[in-house]
Amino acid sequence: MTTPGHLDWSLLQAFVAVMRDGSLSAAALKLRLTQPTVGRQIRALEEAVGEALFDRTPQGLRPTDRATALFDHAAALEQAAQALGTAMGGKLDSPTGTVRITTSESFGVERLPGLLQPFMEANPGITIEMLASTQVENLLRRDADIAIRFARPEQPDLVARQVGTMELGFFAAESYLTRYGVPETLAELRNHRMVGFDRDPFARRAAERLALPVETWRAVYRSDSMIGQHTAVRAGLGIGVMHAHRDAPAQGLRRLLTAEFAPKQPIWLVAHADVRQGRRFRAVFDHLAAVxxxxxxGR
Incomplete structure:
Protein backbone atom coordinates (compact mmCIF):
# COMPACT_ATOMS: atom_id res chain seq x y z
CA MET A 1 0.00 0.00 0.00
CA THR A 2 1.26 3.48 -0.85
CA THR A 3 1.76 5.69 2.17
CA PRO A 4 0.08 9.10 2.20
CA GLY A 5 3.43 10.86 2.04
CA HIS A 6 4.22 9.17 -1.26
CA LEU A 7 0.78 9.45 -2.84
CA ASP A 8 0.87 10.53 -6.49
CA TRP A 9 -0.94 13.88 -6.84
CA SER A 10 -2.26 12.89 -10.28
CA LEU A 11 -4.30 10.13 -8.62
CA LEU A 12 -6.04 12.66 -6.40
CA GLN A 13 -6.70 14.90 -9.41
CA ALA A 14 -8.39 12.00 -11.18
CA PHE A 15 -10.38 11.18 -8.06
CA VAL A 16 -11.65 14.75 -7.64
CA ALA A 17 -12.59 14.94 -11.33
CA VAL A 18 -14.54 11.65 -11.22
CA MET A 19 -16.33 12.70 -8.03
CA ARG A 20 -17.35 16.01 -9.59
CA ASP A 21 -18.25 14.79 -13.07
CA GLY A 22 -19.66 11.38 -12.21
CA SER A 23 -17.90 9.28 -14.84
CA LEU A 24 -14.49 8.30 -16.16
CA SER A 25 -15.23 9.71 -19.60
CA ALA A 26 -16.24 13.16 -18.31
CA ALA A 27 -13.24 13.28 -15.99
CA ALA A 28 -10.90 12.27 -18.84
CA LEU A 29 -12.28 15.08 -20.99
CA LYS A 30 -11.69 17.66 -18.27
CA LEU A 31 -8.17 16.38 -17.51
CA ARG A 32 -7.29 15.96 -21.22
CA LEU A 33 -6.49 12.30 -20.66
CA THR A 34 -7.84 9.08 -22.08
CA GLN A 35 -10.59 7.22 -20.26
CA PRO A 36 -8.38 4.11 -19.67
CA THR A 37 -5.72 6.35 -18.09
CA VAL A 38 -8.21 7.84 -15.64
CA GLY A 39 -9.50 4.35 -14.90
CA ARG A 40 -5.97 3.16 -14.07
CA GLN A 41 -5.43 6.17 -11.82
CA ILE A 42 -8.63 5.44 -9.88
CA ARG A 43 -7.63 1.79 -9.44
CA ALA A 44 -4.16 2.85 -8.27
CA LEU A 45 -5.71 5.20 -5.72
CA GLU A 46 -8.01 2.44 -4.50
CA GLU A 47 -4.99 0.20 -4.03
CA ALA A 48 -3.25 2.97 -2.08
CA VAL A 49 -6.32 3.50 0.12
CA GLY A 50 -6.84 -0.22 0.56
CA GLU A 51 -10.49 -0.40 -0.51
CA ALA A 52 -12.85 0.44 -3.35
CA LEU A 53 -13.87 4.08 -3.69
CA PHE A 54 -16.58 3.55 -6.31
CA ASP A 55 -19.22 0.88 -6.87
CA ARG A 56 -19.41 -0.04 -10.55
CA THR A 57 -23.14 -0.11 -11.43
CA PRO A 58 -25.02 -0.22 -14.76
CA GLN A 59 -25.80 3.46 -14.19
CA GLY A 60 -22.13 4.35 -13.76
CA LEU A 61 -19.79 4.97 -10.86
CA ARG A 62 -21.33 5.46 -7.40
CA PRO A 63 -19.03 6.85 -4.67
CA THR A 64 -18.65 4.75 -1.55
CA ASP A 65 -18.86 6.23 1.93
CA ARG A 66 -15.04 6.24 2.06
CA ALA A 67 -14.88 8.22 -1.19
CA THR A 68 -17.33 10.76 0.18
CA ALA A 69 -15.27 11.13 3.33
CA LEU A 70 -12.04 11.60 1.35
CA PHE A 71 -13.45 14.02 -1.19
CA ASP A 72 -13.39 17.16 0.99
CA HIS A 73 -9.74 16.56 1.86
CA ALA A 74 -8.77 15.94 -1.76
CA ALA A 75 -10.69 19.02 -2.94
CA ALA A 76 -8.94 21.11 -0.30
CA LEU A 77 -5.58 19.87 -1.59
CA GLU A 78 -6.62 20.81 -5.12
CA GLN A 79 -7.50 24.34 -4.04
CA ALA A 80 -4.20 24.63 -2.17
CA ALA A 81 -2.29 23.55 -5.30
CA GLN A 82 -4.11 26.17 -7.38
CA ALA A 83 -3.33 28.85 -4.81
CA LEU A 84 0.31 27.78 -4.77
CA GLY A 85 0.41 28.01 -8.55
CA THR A 86 -0.94 31.55 -8.43
CA ALA A 87 1.58 32.55 -5.77
CA MET A 88 4.42 31.14 -7.88
CA GLY A 89 3.47 33.36 -10.80
CA GLY A 90 1.02 31.07 -12.47
CA LYS A 91 3.40 28.25 -13.21
CA LEU A 92 0.82 25.57 -12.41
CA ASP A 93 -2.38 27.08 -13.73
CA SER A 94 -3.35 28.66 -17.01
CA PRO A 95 -4.11 32.37 -17.33
CA THR A 96 -7.69 33.56 -17.08
CA GLY A 97 -9.63 36.61 -18.18
CA THR A 98 -10.71 38.45 -21.33
CA VAL A 99 -8.42 39.55 -24.16
CA ARG A 100 -9.80 41.82 -26.88
CA ILE A 101 -8.22 41.48 -30.34
CA THR A 102 -8.81 43.90 -33.19
CA THR A 103 -8.09 43.08 -36.83
CA SER A 104 -9.68 43.32 -40.25
CA GLU A 105 -13.15 41.88 -40.64
CA SER A 106 -12.19 39.26 -43.19
CA PHE A 107 -9.20 37.94 -41.23
CA GLY A 108 -11.02 38.12 -37.92
CA VAL A 109 -14.00 36.18 -39.23
CA GLU A 110 -12.38 33.71 -41.62
CA ARG A 111 -8.96 32.88 -40.16
CA LEU A 112 -8.50 34.05 -36.57
CA PRO A 113 -10.84 31.53 -34.86
CA GLY A 114 -8.97 28.58 -36.35
CA LEU A 115 -5.60 29.99 -35.31
CA LEU A 116 -6.82 30.52 -31.74
CA GLN A 117 -8.54 27.16 -31.31
CA PRO A 118 -5.51 25.17 -30.01
CA PHE A 119 -4.57 27.98 -27.63
CA MET A 120 -8.08 28.24 -26.20
CA GLU A 121 -8.28 24.46 -25.74
CA ALA A 122 -5.10 24.65 -23.67
CA ASN A 123 -6.25 27.79 -21.82
CA PRO A 124 -9.95 27.34 -21.06
CA GLY A 125 -9.95 30.33 -18.71
CA ILE A 126 -9.28 32.77 -21.56
CA THR A 127 -12.16 34.58 -23.27
CA ILE A 128 -11.48 36.25 -26.64
CA GLU A 129 -13.39 39.26 -27.92
CA MET A 130 -12.86 40.14 -31.61
CA LEU A 131 -13.26 43.74 -32.76
CA ALA A 132 -13.41 44.16 -36.54
CA SER A 133 -11.65 47.46 -37.16
CA THR A 134 -8.73 48.93 -39.10
CA GLN A 135 -8.10 51.83 -36.73
CA VAL A 136 -4.79 51.76 -34.81
CA GLU A 137 -6.28 54.26 -32.37
CA ASN A 138 -8.26 51.40 -30.83
CA LEU A 139 -5.14 50.40 -28.89
CA LEU A 140 -4.33 53.90 -27.70
CA ARG A 141 -7.87 54.33 -26.37
CA ARG A 142 -7.62 50.80 -24.89
CA ASP A 143 -10.66 49.71 -26.91
CA ALA A 144 -8.61 46.59 -27.66
CA ASP A 145 -5.59 44.86 -26.15
CA ILE A 146 -3.89 43.34 -29.21
CA ALA A 147 -4.11 44.23 -32.90
CA ILE A 148 -3.21 42.48 -36.15
CA ARG A 149 -2.52 45.29 -38.59
CA PHE A 150 -1.52 45.76 -42.23
CA ALA A 151 0.57 48.88 -41.59
CA ARG A 152 3.29 49.55 -39.04
CA PRO A 153 2.05 51.78 -36.21
CA GLU A 154 4.09 54.89 -35.50
CA GLN A 155 2.80 55.71 -32.00
CA PRO A 156 5.60 55.40 -29.39
CA ASP A 157 3.36 53.74 -26.78
CA LEU A 158 2.77 50.73 -29.03
CA VAL A 159 5.05 47.75 -29.54
CA ALA A 160 4.92 45.95 -32.88
CA ARG A 161 6.37 42.79 -34.35
CA GLN A 162 6.29 42.00 -38.07
CA VAL A 163 4.90 38.49 -38.51
CA GLY A 164 4.78 38.20 -42.29
CA THR A 165 3.47 39.72 -45.49
CA MET A 166 0.27 39.48 -47.49
CA GLU A 167 0.11 39.91 -51.25
CA LEU A 168 -2.72 41.81 -52.92
CA GLY A 169 -4.13 41.30 -56.40
CA PHE A 170 -7.01 42.08 -58.71
CA PHE A 171 -9.60 39.31 -58.93
CA ALA A 172 -12.75 38.69 -60.89
CA ALA A 173 -15.22 35.86 -61.24
CA GLU A 174 -14.99 33.77 -64.39
CA SER A 175 -18.65 34.63 -65.00
CA TYR A 176 -17.80 38.34 -65.03
CA LEU A 177 -14.85 37.87 -67.41
CA THR A 178 -17.03 35.88 -69.79
CA ARG A 179 -19.49 38.78 -69.99
CA TYR A 180 -17.14 41.77 -69.95
CA GLY A 181 -13.76 40.49 -71.10
CA VAL A 182 -10.31 40.40 -69.48
CA PRO A 183 -8.44 43.67 -68.90
CA GLU A 184 -4.89 43.56 -70.24
CA THR A 185 -3.53 46.68 -68.50
CA LEU A 186 -4.25 48.72 -65.38
CA ALA A 187 -5.47 51.56 -67.60
CA GLU A 188 -8.21 49.30 -68.98
CA LEU A 189 -9.78 49.00 -65.54
CA ARG A 190 -11.51 52.35 -66.11
CA ASN A 191 -13.63 50.55 -68.71
CA HIS A 192 -14.67 47.81 -66.30
CA ARG A 193 -17.12 47.44 -63.45
CA MET A 194 -15.29 47.68 -60.12
CA VAL A 195 -15.97 46.63 -56.54
CA GLY A 196 -14.42 48.86 -53.86
CA PHE A 197 -14.60 50.60 -50.51
CA ASP A 198 -17.24 53.10 -49.53
CA ARG A 199 -16.18 55.58 -46.81
CA ASP A 200 -13.36 53.88 -44.90
CA PRO A 201 -10.53 56.48 -44.65
CA PHE A 202 -7.96 53.74 -44.03
CA ALA A 203 -8.85 52.14 -47.37
CA ARG A 204 -8.55 55.48 -49.14
CA ARG A 205 -5.09 56.06 -47.67
CA ALA A 206 -4.08 52.52 -48.67
CA ALA A 207 -5.22 53.18 -52.25
CA GLU A 208 -3.09 56.34 -52.32
CA ARG A 209 -0.04 54.44 -51.08
CA LEU A 210 -0.55 51.85 -53.81
CA ALA A 211 -1.05 54.58 -56.45
CA LEU A 212 -4.39 53.16 -57.50
CA PRO A 213 -6.44 55.68 -59.54
CA VAL A 214 -9.71 54.71 -57.84
CA GLU A 215 -11.29 58.05 -58.70
CA THR A 216 -11.24 57.09 -62.38
CA TRP A 217 -12.91 53.71 -61.85
CA ARG A 218 -16.57 52.97 -62.22
CA ALA A 219 -17.42 51.45 -58.86
CA VAL A 220 -20.71 49.61 -59.26
CA TYR A 221 -20.61 48.15 -55.76
CA ARG A 222 -19.15 49.83 -52.67
CA SER A 223 -18.77 48.37 -49.20
CA ASP A 224 -16.48 49.01 -46.23
CA SER A 225 -16.86 45.30 -45.43
CA MET A 226 -14.09 43.20 -46.97
CA ILE A 227 -16.30 40.15 -46.72
CA GLY A 228 -19.00 42.12 -48.54
CA GLN A 229 -16.54 43.04 -51.28
CA HIS A 230 -15.31 39.46 -51.66
CA THR A 231 -18.87 38.20 -51.89
CA ALA A 232 -19.66 40.79 -54.57
CA VAL A 233 -16.59 39.78 -56.60
CA ARG A 234 -17.48 36.11 -56.33
CA ALA A 235 -21.02 36.94 -57.45
CA GLY A 236 -19.64 38.45 -60.66
CA LEU A 237 -20.56 42.08 -59.94
CA GLY A 238 -17.13 43.39 -60.85
CA ILE A 239 -13.35 43.37 -60.37
CA GLY A 240 -11.93 43.96 -56.90
CA VAL A 241 -8.71 44.02 -54.91
CA MET A 242 -8.37 40.99 -52.68
CA HIS A 243 -5.70 39.25 -50.67
CA ALA A 244 -4.08 36.64 -52.87
CA HIS A 245 -4.87 33.10 -51.79
CA ARG A 246 -4.40 29.65 -53.23
CA ASP A 247 -8.08 28.67 -53.27
CA ALA A 248 -9.17 31.50 -55.59
CA PRO A 249 -9.65 29.14 -58.61
CA ALA A 250 -11.80 26.83 -56.48
CA GLN A 251 -14.04 29.83 -55.78
CA GLY A 252 -14.45 30.54 -59.48
CA LEU A 253 -12.06 33.51 -59.36
CA ARG A 254 -9.18 34.47 -61.63
CA ARG A 255 -6.31 36.74 -60.69
CA LEU A 256 -5.66 39.57 -63.15
CA LEU A 257 -2.75 41.85 -64.07
CA THR A 258 -0.26 40.00 -61.91
CA ALA A 259 2.75 41.53 -63.64
CA GLU A 260 1.48 45.06 -63.03
CA PHE A 261 -0.07 44.74 -59.59
CA ALA A 262 1.23 42.41 -56.88
CA PRO A 263 2.11 44.58 -53.86
CA LYS A 264 2.96 42.94 -50.55
CA GLN A 265 1.69 44.34 -47.28
CA PRO A 266 3.68 43.77 -44.07
CA ILE A 267 1.61 42.22 -41.28
CA TRP A 268 2.18 43.55 -37.77
CA LEU A 269 1.23 42.17 -34.39
CA VAL A 270 0.70 45.18 -32.14
CA ALA A 271 -0.02 45.81 -28.47
CA HIS A 272 0.16 48.68 -26.03
CA ALA A 273 3.41 48.49 -24.08
CA ASP A 274 1.57 48.32 -20.75
CA VAL A 275 -0.82 45.58 -21.86
CA ARG A 276 1.94 43.05 -22.56
CA GLN A 277 2.82 42.96 -18.88
CA GLY A 278 -0.35 41.03 -18.00
CA ARG A 279 -0.20 37.23 -18.06
CA ARG A 280 -3.24 36.60 -20.21
CA PHE A 281 -2.33 39.32 -22.70
CA ARG A 282 1.24 38.10 -22.97
CA ALA A 283 0.05 34.51 -23.45
CA VAL A 284 -2.24 35.47 -26.34
CA PHE A 285 0.38 37.78 -27.86
CA ASP A 286 3.04 35.05 -27.75
CA HIS A 287 0.68 32.49 -29.29
CA LEU A 288 -0.18 34.79 -32.18
CA ALA A 289 3.50 35.63 -32.66
CA ALA A 290 4.16 31.89 -33.02
CA VAL A 291 1.34 31.01 -35.45
CA GLY A 298 7.09 34.69 -42.60
CA ARG A 299 8.68 38.06 -43.23
Missing amino acids: LPAEFG
Whole structure:
Protein backbone atom coordinates (compact mmCIF):
# COMPACT_ATOMS: atom_id res chain seq x y z
CA MET A 1 0.00 0.00 0.00
CA THR A 2 1.26 3.48 -0.85
CA THR A 3 1.76 5.69 2.17
CA PRO A 4 0.08 9.10 2.20
CA GLY A 5 3.43 10.86 2.04
CA HIS A 6 4.22 9.17 -1.26
CA LEU A 7 0.78 9.45 -2.84
CA ASP A 8 0.87 10.53 -6.49
CA TRP A 9 -0.94 13.88 -6.84
CA SER A 10 -2.26 12.89 -10.28
CA LEU A 11 -4.30 10.13 -8.62
CA LEU A 12 -6.04 12.66 -6.40
CA GLN A 13 -6.70 14.90 -9.41
CA ALA A 14 -8.39 12.00 -11.18
CA PHE A 15 -10.38 11.18 -8.06
CA VAL A 16 -11.65 14.75 -7.64
CA ALA A 17 -12.59 14.94 -11.33
CA VAL A 18 -14.54 11.65 -11.22
CA MET A 19 -16.33 12.70 -8.03
CA ARG A 20 -17.35 16.01 -9.59
CA ASP A 21 -18.25 14.79 -13.07
CA GLY A 22 -19.66 11.38 -12.21
CA SER A 23 -17.90 9.28 -14.84
CA LEU A 24 -14.49 8.30 -16.16
CA SER A 25 -15.23 9.71 -19.60
CA ALA A 26 -16.24 13.16 -18.31
CA ALA A 27 -13.24 13.28 -15.99
CA ALA A 28 -10.90 12.27 -18.84
CA LEU A 29 -12.28 15.08 -20.99
CA LYS A 30 -11.69 17.66 -18.27
CA LEU A 31 -8.17 16.38 -17.51
CA ARG A 32 -7.29 15.96 -21.22
CA LEU A 33 -6.49 12.30 -20.66
CA THR A 34 -7.84 9.08 -22.08
CA GLN A 35 -10.59 7.22 -20.26
CA PRO A 36 -8.38 4.11 -19.67
CA THR A 37 -5.72 6.35 -18.09
CA VAL A 38 -8.21 7.84 -15.64
CA GLY A 39 -9.50 4.35 -14.90
CA ARG A 40 -5.97 3.16 -14.07
CA GLN A 41 -5.43 6.17 -11.82
CA ILE A 42 -8.63 5.44 -9.88
CA ARG A 43 -7.63 1.79 -9.44
CA ALA A 44 -4.16 2.85 -8.27
CA LEU A 45 -5.71 5.20 -5.72
CA GLU A 46 -8.01 2.44 -4.50
CA GLU A 47 -4.99 0.20 -4.03
CA ALA A 48 -3.25 2.97 -2.08
CA VAL A 49 -6.32 3.50 0.12
CA GLY A 50 -6.84 -0.22 0.56
CA GLU A 51 -10.49 -0.40 -0.51
CA ALA A 52 -12.85 0.44 -3.35
CA LEU A 53 -13.87 4.08 -3.69
CA PHE A 54 -16.58 3.55 -6.31
CA ASP A 55 -19.22 0.88 -6.87
CA ARG A 56 -19.41 -0.04 -10.55
CA THR A 57 -23.14 -0.11 -11.43
CA PRO A 58 -25.02 -0.22 -14.76
CA GLN A 59 -25.80 3.46 -14.19
CA GLY A 60 -22.13 4.35 -13.76
CA LEU A 61 -19.79 4.97 -10.86
CA ARG A 62 -21.33 5.46 -7.40
CA PRO A 63 -19.03 6.85 -4.67
CA THR A 64 -18.65 4.75 -1.55
CA ASP A 65 -18.86 6.23 1.93
CA ARG A 66 -15.04 6.24 2.06
CA ALA A 67 -14.88 8.22 -1.19
CA THR A 68 -17.33 10.76 0.18
CA ALA A 69 -15.27 11.13 3.33
CA LEU A 70 -12.04 11.60 1.35
CA PHE A 71 -13.45 14.02 -1.19
CA ASP A 72 -13.39 17.16 0.99
CA HIS A 73 -9.74 16.56 1.86
CA ALA A 74 -8.77 15.94 -1.76
CA ALA A 75 -10.69 19.02 -2.94
CA ALA A 76 -8.94 21.11 -0.30
CA LEU A 77 -5.58 19.87 -1.59
CA GLU A 78 -6.62 20.81 -5.12
CA GLN A 79 -7.50 24.34 -4.04
CA ALA A 80 -4.20 24.63 -2.17
CA ALA A 81 -2.29 23.55 -5.30
CA GLN A 82 -4.11 26.17 -7.38
CA ALA A 83 -3.33 28.85 -4.81
CA LEU A 84 0.31 27.78 -4.77
CA GLY A 85 0.41 28.01 -8.55
CA THR A 86 -0.94 31.55 -8.43
CA ALA A 87 1.58 32.55 -5.77
CA MET A 88 4.42 31.14 -7.88
CA GLY A 89 3.47 33.36 -10.80
CA GLY A 90 1.02 31.07 -12.47
CA LYS A 91 3.40 28.25 -13.21
CA LEU A 92 0.82 25.57 -12.41
CA ASP A 93 -2.38 27.08 -13.73
CA SER A 94 -3.35 28.66 -17.01
CA PRO A 95 -4.11 32.37 -17.33
CA THR A 96 -7.69 33.56 -17.08
CA GLY A 97 -9.63 36.61 -18.18
CA THR A 98 -10.71 38.45 -21.33
CA VAL A 99 -8.42 39.55 -24.16
CA ARG A 100 -9.80 41.82 -26.88
CA ILE A 101 -8.22 41.48 -30.34
CA THR A 102 -8.81 43.90 -33.19
CA THR A 103 -8.09 43.08 -36.83
CA SER A 104 -9.68 43.32 -40.25
CA GLU A 105 -13.15 41.88 -40.64
CA SER A 106 -12.19 39.26 -43.19
CA PHE A 107 -9.20 37.94 -41.23
CA GLY A 108 -11.02 38.12 -37.92
CA VAL A 109 -14.00 36.18 -39.23
CA GLU A 110 -12.38 33.71 -41.62
CA ARG A 111 -8.96 32.88 -40.16
CA LEU A 112 -8.50 34.05 -36.57
CA PRO A 113 -10.84 31.53 -34.86
CA GLY A 114 -8.97 28.58 -36.35
CA LEU A 115 -5.60 29.99 -35.31
CA LEU A 116 -6.82 30.52 -31.74
CA GLN A 117 -8.54 27.16 -31.31
CA PRO A 118 -5.51 25.17 -30.01
CA PHE A 119 -4.57 27.98 -27.63
CA MET A 120 -8.08 28.24 -26.20
CA GLU A 121 -8.28 24.46 -25.74
CA ALA A 122 -5.10 24.65 -23.67
CA ASN A 123 -6.25 27.79 -21.82
CA PRO A 124 -9.95 27.34 -21.06
CA GLY A 125 -9.95 30.33 -18.71
CA ILE A 126 -9.28 32.77 -21.56
CA THR A 127 -12.16 34.58 -23.27
CA ILE A 128 -11.48 36.25 -26.64
CA GLU A 129 -13.39 39.26 -27.92
CA MET A 130 -12.86 40.14 -31.61
CA LEU A 131 -13.26 43.74 -32.76
CA ALA A 132 -13.41 44.16 -36.54
CA SER A 133 -11.65 47.46 -37.16
CA THR A 134 -8.73 48.93 -39.10
CA GLN A 135 -8.10 51.83 -36.73
CA VAL A 136 -4.79 51.76 -34.81
CA GLU A 137 -6.28 54.26 -32.37
CA ASN A 138 -8.26 51.40 -30.83
CA LEU A 139 -5.14 50.40 -28.89
CA LEU A 140 -4.33 53.90 -27.70
CA ARG A 141 -7.87 54.33 -26.37
CA ARG A 142 -7.62 50.80 -24.89
CA ASP A 143 -10.66 49.71 -26.91
CA ALA A 144 -8.61 46.59 -27.66
CA ASP A 145 -5.59 44.86 -26.15
CA ILE A 146 -3.89 43.34 -29.21
CA ALA A 147 -4.11 44.23 -32.90
CA ILE A 148 -3.21 42.48 -36.15
CA ARG A 149 -2.52 45.29 -38.59
CA PHE A 150 -1.52 45.76 -42.23
CA ALA A 151 0.57 48.88 -41.59
CA ARG A 152 3.29 49.55 -39.04
CA PRO A 153 2.05 51.78 -36.21
CA GLU A 154 4.09 54.89 -35.50
CA GLN A 155 2.80 55.71 -32.00
CA PRO A 156 5.60 55.40 -29.39
CA ASP A 157 3.36 53.74 -26.78
CA LEU A 158 2.77 50.73 -29.03
CA VAL A 159 5.05 47.75 -29.54
CA ALA A 160 4.92 45.95 -32.88
CA ARG A 161 6.37 42.79 -34.35
CA GLN A 162 6.29 42.00 -38.07
CA VAL A 163 4.90 38.49 -38.51
CA GLY A 164 4.78 38.20 -42.29
CA THR A 165 3.47 39.72 -45.49
CA MET A 166 0.27 39.48 -47.49
CA GLU A 167 0.11 39.91 -51.25
CA LEU A 168 -2.72 41.81 -52.92
CA GLY A 169 -4.13 41.30 -56.40
CA PHE A 170 -7.01 42.08 -58.71
CA PHE A 171 -9.60 39.31 -58.93
CA ALA A 172 -12.75 38.69 -60.89
CA ALA A 173 -15.22 35.86 -61.24
CA GLU A 174 -14.99 33.77 -64.39
CA SER A 175 -18.65 34.63 -65.00
CA TYR A 176 -17.80 38.34 -65.03
CA LEU A 177 -14.85 37.87 -67.41
CA THR A 178 -17.03 35.88 -69.79
CA ARG A 179 -19.49 38.78 -69.99
CA TYR A 180 -17.14 41.77 -69.95
CA GLY A 181 -13.76 40.49 -71.10
CA VAL A 182 -10.31 40.40 -69.48
CA PRO A 183 -8.44 43.67 -68.90
CA GLU A 184 -4.89 43.56 -70.24
CA THR A 185 -3.53 46.68 -68.50
CA LEU A 186 -4.25 48.72 -65.38
CA ALA A 187 -5.47 51.56 -67.60
CA GLU A 188 -8.21 49.30 -68.98
CA LEU A 189 -9.78 49.00 -65.54
CA ARG A 190 -11.51 52.35 -66.11
CA ASN A 191 -13.63 50.55 -68.71
CA HIS A 192 -14.67 47.81 -66.30
CA ARG A 193 -17.12 47.44 -63.45
CA MET A 194 -15.29 47.68 -60.12
CA VAL A 195 -15.97 46.63 -56.54
CA GLY A 196 -14.42 48.86 -53.86
CA PHE A 197 -14.60 50.60 -50.51
CA ASP A 198 -17.24 53.10 -49.53
CA ARG A 199 -16.18 55.58 -46.81
CA ASP A 200 -13.36 53.88 -44.90
CA PRO A 201 -10.53 56.48 -44.65
CA PHE A 202 -7.96 53.74 -44.03
CA ALA A 203 -8.85 52.14 -47.37
CA ARG A 204 -8.55 55.48 -49.14
CA ARG A 205 -5.09 56.06 -47.67
CA ALA A 206 -4.08 52.52 -48.67
CA ALA A 207 -5.22 53.18 -52.25
CA GLU A 208 -3.09 56.34 -52.32
CA ARG A 209 -0.04 54.44 -51.08
CA LEU A 210 -0.55 51.85 -53.81
CA ALA A 211 -1.05 54.58 -56.45
CA LEU A 212 -4.39 53.16 -57.50
CA PRO A 213 -6.44 55.68 -59.54
CA VAL A 214 -9.71 54.71 -57.84
CA GLU A 215 -11.29 58.05 -58.70
CA THR A 216 -11.24 57.09 -62.38
CA TRP A 217 -12.91 53.71 -61.85
CA ARG A 218 -16.57 52.97 -62.22
CA ALA A 219 -17.42 51.45 -58.86
CA VAL A 220 -20.71 49.61 -59.26
CA TYR A 221 -20.61 48.15 -55.76
CA ARG A 222 -19.15 49.83 -52.67
CA SER A 223 -18.77 48.37 -49.20
CA ASP A 224 -16.48 49.01 -46.23
CA SER A 225 -16.86 45.30 -45.43
CA MET A 226 -14.09 43.20 -46.97
CA ILE A 227 -16.30 40.15 -46.72
CA GLY A 228 -19.00 42.12 -48.54
CA GLN A 229 -16.54 43.04 -51.28
CA HIS A 230 -15.31 39.46 -51.66
CA THR A 231 -18.87 38.20 -51.89
CA ALA A 232 -19.66 40.79 -54.57
CA VAL A 233 -16.59 39.78 -56.60
CA ARG A 234 -17.48 36.11 -56.33
CA ALA A 235 -21.02 36.94 -57.45
CA GLY A 236 -19.64 38.45 -60.66
CA LEU A 237 -20.56 42.08 -59.94
CA GLY A 238 -17.13 43.39 -60.85
CA ILE A 239 -13.35 43.37 -60.37
CA GLY A 240 -11.93 43.96 -56.90
CA VAL A 241 -8.71 44.02 -54.91
CA MET A 242 -8.37 40.99 -52.68
CA HIS A 243 -5.70 39.25 -50.67
CA ALA A 244 -4.08 36.64 -52.87
CA HIS A 245 -4.87 33.10 -51.79
CA ARG A 246 -4.40 29.65 -53.23
CA ASP A 247 -8.08 28.67 -53.27
CA ALA A 248 -9.17 31.50 -55.59
CA PRO A 249 -9.65 29.14 -58.61
CA ALA A 250 -11.80 26.83 -56.48
CA GLN A 251 -14.04 29.83 -55.78
CA GLY A 252 -14.45 30.54 -59.48
CA LEU A 253 -12.06 33.51 -59.36
CA ARG A 254 -9.18 34.47 -61.63
CA ARG A 255 -6.31 36.74 -60.69
CA LEU A 256 -5.66 39.57 -63.15
CA LEU A 257 -2.75 41.85 -64.07
CA THR A 258 -0.26 40.00 -61.91
CA ALA A 259 2.75 41.53 -63.64
CA GLU A 260 1.48 45.06 -63.03
CA PHE A 261 -0.07 44.74 -59.59
CA ALA A 262 1.23 42.41 -56.88
CA PRO A 263 2.11 44.58 -53.86
CA LYS A 264 2.96 42.94 -50.55
CA GLN A 265 1.69 44.34 -47.28
CA PRO A 266 3.68 43.77 -44.07
CA ILE A 267 1.61 42.22 -41.28
CA TRP A 268 2.18 43.55 -37.77
CA LEU A 269 1.23 42.17 -34.39
CA VAL A 270 0.70 45.18 -32.14
CA ALA A 271 -0.02 45.81 -28.47
CA HIS A 272 0.16 48.68 -26.03
CA ALA A 273 3.41 48.49 -24.08
CA ASP A 274 1.57 48.32 -20.75
CA VAL A 275 -0.82 45.58 -21.86
CA ARG A 276 1.94 43.05 -22.56
CA GLN A 277 2.82 42.96 -18.88
CA GLY A 278 -0.35 41.03 -18.00
CA ARG A 279 -0.20 37.23 -18.06
CA ARG A 280 -3.24 36.60 -20.21
CA PHE A 281 -2.33 39.32 -22.70
CA ARG A 282 1.24 38.10 -22.97
CA ALA A 283 0.05 34.51 -23.45
CA VAL A 284 -2.24 35.47 -26.34
CA PHE A 285 0.38 37.78 -27.86
CA ASP A 286 3.04 35.05 -27.75
CA HIS A 287 0.68 32.49 -29.29
CA LEU A 288 -0.18 34.79 -32.18
CA ALA A 289 3.50 35.63 -32.66
CA ALA A 290 4.16 31.89 -33.02
CA VAL A 291 1.34 31.01 -35.45
CA LEU A 292 0.99 34.10 -37.65
CA PRO A 293 4.30 33.72 -39.51
CA ALA A 294 3.14 30.38 -40.94
CA GLU A 295 -0.19 31.96 -41.87
CA PHE A 296 1.45 34.84 -43.69
CA GLY A 297 4.57 33.15 -45.00
CA GLY A 298 7.09 34.69 -42.60
CA ARG A 299 8.68 38.06 -43.23
